[in-house]
Amino acid sequence: MKAVYPILGLALMLASCGQTTAPAAQDASPLTSSPVMAAAIDPARLPAAISYPDLARLLAEESSGLLLLDVRTQEEFLAGHIPGAILAPYDALISSFKEMDTARPIVVYCQSGRRSGLAKSTLTSMGYTNVSDFGGIPNWKAGLE
DSSP: OTTHHHHHHHHHHHHHTOOOOOOOOOOOOOGGGOHHHHSOOOTTSOOSBOOHHHHHHHHHOGGGOOEEEEOSOHHHHHHOOOTTOEEOOGGGHHHHOOOSOTTSOEEEEESSSHHHHHHHHHHHHTTOOOEEEEEEGGGOOSOOO
């Protein structure tokens, strides 16, 4: 009787190692053709981070009401900035930024993405509800002013 248990255990182990069915072939269509990715960004509900194509599109739309903040230093701003950007150095953001419409779409950027991430968090803590982070100015692929 004791010999039956090991044989039964071995049989169960071998049975569990059987073949499984192959997964169905995946659709090979590229992600960029997805209608979700092709949809335009709604300026009333910006994503947490924004890409170059989406930012360029919003800047071209006068009706977007977008406020683009360069949170670098004045020296960095004068060396070149994204067209339409307003200088709002991160170090003075809390004391000097006074946009009345807390739902206005705001995009922040800096040199590398560190200060813009901090600025996004700061603006959110100040009550602004529609803030997006573009990251660093090297993400901008068009000309600078």
